Amino acid sequence: MVGRISSFHNYQAVQNDIRRQEAKIYHNQAQLASGKKLMSPSDNPLATHYIQNVGQQEEQLRQYLDSIVLVRNRLGHQEVIISNAEDYADEAKRTVMEMINGSLSPEDRQAKERELEELADNFLNLANVQDELGNYIFAGTKPDKQPFFRDKEGNVTYAGDDYQRKMRISNSLEMPFNNPGSKVFMQIDNPFGDYEPDYQLQEGSELLLEKATNTDPQDQSQYRVTFVDMGNGKYGYQLEQDGSAVQAGEFDPKTGINYEGVNIELKGQISPGDVIELSPRKTFNIFDSFKKAMEYSRDSVADGSATAKLHQVTREFHAAFIHLTKVRTDIGARLNTLDIQEQEHEDFKLTLAKSKSSFEDLDYADAVIEFNENTRALQASQQAFSKTKDLTLFNYI
Numbered sequence: 001m002v003g004r005i006s007s008f009h010n011y012q013a014v015q016n017d018i019r020r021q022e023a024k025i026y027h028n029q030a031q032l033a034s035g036k037k038l039m040s041p042s043d044n045p046l047a048t049h050y051i052q053n054v055g056q057q058e059e060q061l062r063q064y065l066d067s068i069v070l071v072r073n074r075l076g077h078q079e080v081i082i083s084n085a086e087d088y089a090d091e092a093k094r095t096v097m098e099m100i101n102g103s104l105s106p107e108d109r110q111a112k113e114r115e116l117e118e119l120a121d122n123f124l125n126l127a128n129v130q131d132e133l134g135n136y137i138f139a140g141t142k143p144d145k146q147p148f149f150r151d152k153e154g155n156v157t158y159a160g161d162d163y164q165r166k167m168r169i170s171n172s173l174e175m176p177f178n179n180p181g182s183k184v185f186m187q188i189d190n191p192f193g194d195y196e197p198d199y200q201l202q203e204g205s206e207l208l209l210e211k212a213t214n215t216d217p218q219d220q221s222q223y224r225v226t227f228v229d230m231g232n233g234k235y236g237y238q239l240e241q242d243g244s245a246v247q248a249g250e251f252d253p254k255t256g257i258n259y260e261g262v263n264i265e266l267k268g269q270i271s272p273g274d275v276i277e278l279s280p281r282k283t284f285n286i287f288d289s290f291k292k293a294m295e296y297s298r299d300s301v302a303d304g305s306a307t308a309k310l311h312q313v314t315r316e317f318h319a320a321f322i323h324l325t326k327v328r329t330d331i332g333a334r335l336n337t338l339d340i341q342e343q344e345h346e347d348f349k350l351t352l353a354k355s356k357s358s359f360e361d362l363d364y365a366d367a368v369i370e371f372n373e374n375t376r377a378l379q380a381s382q383q384a385f386s387k388t389k390d391l392t393l394f395n396y397i
Contacts, residue, residue: 188323
């Protein structure tokens, strides 16, 4: 009885060993076929957990890289639009400068006015441009609504908002991928400082405002300067604040006019009776510049006030050109940031791939050695089993 139990257990042990060796070989074959070291989480639970985390990070990187591509396309489109807007602003400036030239005939000035009208229309179309999805680029966070509208009088209003749309391109960085039209076209720094000039000049006068500033930001008064001939080859002035005379004296072109923080610098030839009115204005919009350019181009070349306003418009177009260049430079800086961030993601993606490979990918040399060892072990177990299963006490009687 004892001999029978012992024989059964020997038989069962050898058979179990064969099964284990076969399982190892099957596992080796699966590894060699797939090229993967880990065939199931039970092979190495810690490595499996790490690989899962790496997979999540890779997916996050993929989303960031997709976002970078999208933002780059949007910014690239805007860069082209802003570049075109620069060209229109520069061309408008040159056209107005030609209109100031007294040699142009009335017909020539009318032709220049039509050119300005065409430029203004094209510029407005640029400001209302849409992307490939039909979204208005310069509408802020209201891309489904047209941002700029022009009324019958030629005044352009903005219907968007002042905010930027952003997209996350890394764990710590959100990239704006649009520029609100109000800041691109409507809030351009006034080249004359803190005021806008309005001229009432004598025929042939060449008086122009160079700059007018005020150190008191709370002062919203309107100022008026009137010039008179003092009879000694010099000119006197009277300064009014909101209709009340506050200062008078001899005008010195070197020092200009100074009154309680208000500094007025002028240039050009003064004529007796010239008047300049100054209204507070920190910024201007380029659409108004187009409108004024067309309005004052209809006046006579001999009209000093209209010519002075055309000079003002040329400086505004030049300021708009510089402003648009800054906007385009900012877009270029964002594109550079995208390139840097994309390269960082690609480098990190490569690092993750290498780290993941060390846990997941199979070393074929080691796997072949292990497969051969397990094969020889299986063969030995099978030979031992073939001998053990026929072994009984009757063989020794």
